[in-house]
Amino acid sequence: MSWTVYLSGEIHTDWREQIEQGVKAAGLDVSFTSAVTHHDASDAAGDHLRDNDNSFWRDHQSSKVNLIRTKTLIEKADLVVVRFGDKYKQWNAAFDAGYCAALGKPYVTLHDDSIIHPLKEVDAQALAWAQTPSQVVDILKYVVAA
């Protein structure tokens, strides 16, 4: 069986690449999906539809265009990895985790131990908490093994 893993959350570090390279090195039959991770492109995803003076509606319009992609890819994934870094609010990552929880979609979190407490509700329904990308790779090596 081929596995599909959706990588949600932080877009300013190379954690996605680390996981993808580790999985590739291990020769696992796993493919990865994610939101569009180019920050400016993502913010502008709906701008071509119409201009908005109001920042709320501009964000609204772009978020919904992004949702066409993310909703579909999350629902098709076999596993979701949700990454929380040390910057920004990252409410979209927590939102994705809640979305997975309600669907019964397995997800694991990836964050360091300084933010255990604020993430306790998110971790409560995760199937694993990893602190490094290589731990996520180790999880995949284990669960994907034939």
Place this chain on the structure above:
Amino acid sequence: MSWTVYLSGEIHTDWREQIEQGVKAAGLDVSFTSAVTHHDASDAAGDHLRDNDNSFWRDHQSSKVNLIRTKTLIEKADLVVVRFGDKYKQWNAAFDAGYCAALGKPYVTLHDDSIIHPLKEVDAQALAWAQTPSQVVDILKYVVAA
């Protein structure tokens, strides 16, 4: 019809009371539910089960006990109001919103305009964005009207 509204998020200001009083003043047939909002009690919700040296497992244990309550009450609610304040990470609030989105459960957000951008994915699936508790009361007056 009697409506049940779950109030999720920030526990350090009196927004819940403001909404409840506004609704009471308006004489609406609405009842409110929420997580246990006493911070220390919530953190200690599972402590009576067994002691844990490790903060991750202590939090894990308590979060799951809280989940017995919150999962049930959210699923029984007709509407969820998700409040984001200006402090703390509040990932649990975003998580609840994602949970509602996946269930198709109507939710509205309550936050000021300084955090529009980081909440754009959460607002994208909300049925309204309110900036003040009295706006939430106004929404309820409208939607609950016989």
Place this chain on the structure above:
Amino acid sequence: MSWTVYLSGEIHTDWREQIEQGVKAAGLDVSFTSAVTHHDASDAAGDHLRDNDNSFWRDHQSSKVNLIRTKTLIEKADLVVVRFGDKYKQWNAAFDAGYCAALGKPYVTLHDDSIIHPLKEVDAQALAWAQTPSQVVDILKYVVAA
């Protein structure tokens, strides 16, 4: 058993009142729900949240506030009656019918025979087509009978 019937569609004639009076006269245990049927109030449902220069976003904001009410009431109804009159586009009525069809929620249509052809897809999944409010009352007398 008490039945709940949601009345969807046309708001410019008294078809709702005719059905409600017929049911009341028959002494049936049926209660009725519907969207807010005051046209101006409905269009302005979200105006108290924030002003919008743009008519698309004004409509969007109000429609979502209305959705809090209509989505909940449709999902709680035992039967939906969808009325198409001879004026306006009435896409919201067809939308409600499609929503019911996907949920497996029983609905009946109420329209005259001049619009059979354009409503054929809507009628295809309806459990009855009535031409007059009194026919809807007759259906209710029959199906609700102890």
Place this chain on the structure above:
Amino acid sequence: MSWTVYLSGEIHTDWREQIEQGVKAAGLDVSFTSAVTHHDASDAAGDHLRDNDNSFWRDHQSSKVNLIRTKTLIEKADLVVVRFGDKYKQWNAAFDAGYCAALGKPYVTLHDDSIIHPLKEVDAQALAWAQTPSQVVDILKYVVAA
């Protein structure tokens, strides 16, 4: 991932072809489905089963045969585009949109700004409103990108 997009609504202009050509030109991995778009064939879809004097039952019979196709294709689509033109009642298009909304199936609308107001309930649950086929192509370019 290969995407499947169902094109619902207006059958008297070439909007489907414009989108298909734009997507082909962009080299996207997208396939398209739709109802049978030949008007007379669609109206006659059930005629071979038995003759009907009554226009209601003739339409009923054909609509259900069409439903075998459309229900299946909509449920298998990753995205539905719902087109409203400037003629006819087009209740079937609004019906499809409501069907998608209840399924949680992403859909976008395609219509010009003269009909914003009557489509407000349909647009309220759409993930985007496009005014031209090329805007739909732009959305697909963005969401389908690897």
Place this chain on the structure above:
Amino acid sequence: MSWTVYLSGEIHTDWREQIEQGVKAAGLDVSFTSAVTHHDASDAAGDHLRDNDNSFWRDHQSSKVNLIRTKTLIEKADLVVVRFGDKYKQWNAAFDAGYCAALGKPYVTLHDDSIIHPLKEVDAQALAWAQTPSQVVDILKYVVAA
């Protein structure tokens, strides 16, 4: 807890009355629902909507009106009893059983041992096969006991 039991199938013997009297005599908190069991009224359920020359459409119209009632009542029932007698085709009873099976709705069958073989697929998903109404009453006494 109060139990609701839907009684499906044969309408030409008094098996419903026997079960209802047995349950009443036992003082159980059970209420009963069923289709309209007056044969002629049931066949004519849609006649007030419009006349049909064609017997197929007349039956179709009435069956759908009956469905408003039966679909709702079956879905609300805690248990369905499906009775097969020794006359008629009784495909509607088998249809109801299949409907229950797909919903995961518990049902029991009531028939004598002369029709075990043709009912084997229906009995395969039933939670009990009773041969007499008093056996159904015994089942209810057991399962409903506080």
Place this chain on the structure above:
Amino acid sequence: MSWTVYLSGEIHTDWREQIEQGVKAAGLDVSFTSAVTHHDASDAAGDHLRDNDNSFWRDHQSSKVNLIRTKTLIEKADLVVVRFGDKYKQWNAAFDAGYCAALGKPYVTLHDDSIIHPLKEVDAQALAWAQTPSQVVDILKYVVAA
């Protein structure tokens, strides 16, 4: 798209072969599935598990083994054709139709006009009633067309 059609019901005439040949002649991308249609093999499907003196349990055991196959194939089908002939009780066919109805799985019936009345509840939720295998082929030609 490739379509899968499950053929349910009568096993004593060659209606399955007629449909399959018609579809093959038309070059449609349709594959067919069905229960095991060899009568004696089907009745004996569970006999290798253990002997049963009692005919009820022998039938029960075999029916459940058959269910492993039929339940899976029906749920994977895009369309189900349910055939009623002029012999036997055929409750399994009506059961399959009810199963499809509850799942929202499209099905069509195939029977002659002498049994319209006893099949009215089964036909009420079918998307078509065909009287001959060639009419089923015609339906498939229409709905499967690219």
Place this chain on the structure above:
Amino acid sequence: MSWTVYLSGEIHTDWREQIEQGVKAAGLDVSFTSAVTHHDASDAAGDHLRDNDNSFWRDHQSSKVNLIRTKTLIEKADLVVVRFGDKYKQWNAAFDAGYCAALGKPYVTLHDDSIIHPLKEVDAQALAWAQTPSQVVDILKYVVAA
């Protein structure tokens, strides 16, 4: 809100009574349900339907009659407590836990620490592990609090 708690598992000690008394003493708005806990009555639940020489079919028949009750009560419960004692196989308790897990129904386990390891898969999806009935009462005091 009134809570309903289903008590699953061991029937040879008084853990149910301990929980019920603790809850009563605390004045909580909780009602309890469970399988029929009289061992002999449960084993004989289907005996009145027909005699069986074969122990497999006797057990089968009775288990299904019990299922009418247990399936319904578990699905209606807000919380399930699953008790594992130190005797017997207790596969039915683990089965109930798996049933809850698939439904997304919250459950907690009640067992001592000598059987942590064999219950690890059951505990993995539980929202709490209690070692004594009074700990279950404490959980209820917390989660049910207004």
Place this chain on the structure above:
Amino acid sequence: MSWTVYLSGEIHTDWREQIEQGVKAAGLDVSFTSAVTHHDASDAAGDHLRDNDNSFWRDHQSSKVNLIRTKTLIEKADLVVVRFGDKYKQWNAAFDAGYCAALGKPYVTLHDDSIIHPLKEVDAQALAWAQTPSQVVDILKYVVAA
């Protein structure tokens, strides 16, 4: 059609190999999945994430990592075979069976006749009870046949 069969339960005998060889010898289009069946590896599945002094949390952590694999594979299987041997508690096997029952996923049990009574609830919802691996192979030969 290719079938996928998940093999759940006992890991200390070669029943999986017997089934796989029998199926291979018969040339059936069936593929098999299962949990990681190496006992020590399974117990240590989460150890690389962090060390735990406490055996409960060590087991909890590993069980959840295993769940990423087992939950996904069970949900993708067409049939689950649940094996109970004569040693150990095997609550995970009963848990998997309950999980399947709630999903409506077909499963068969494989156990000898000495444990009929304690497995009666598990067998009640199974589609077959086999006593030997070769009987499971026979079931597959029958249900998978083209």
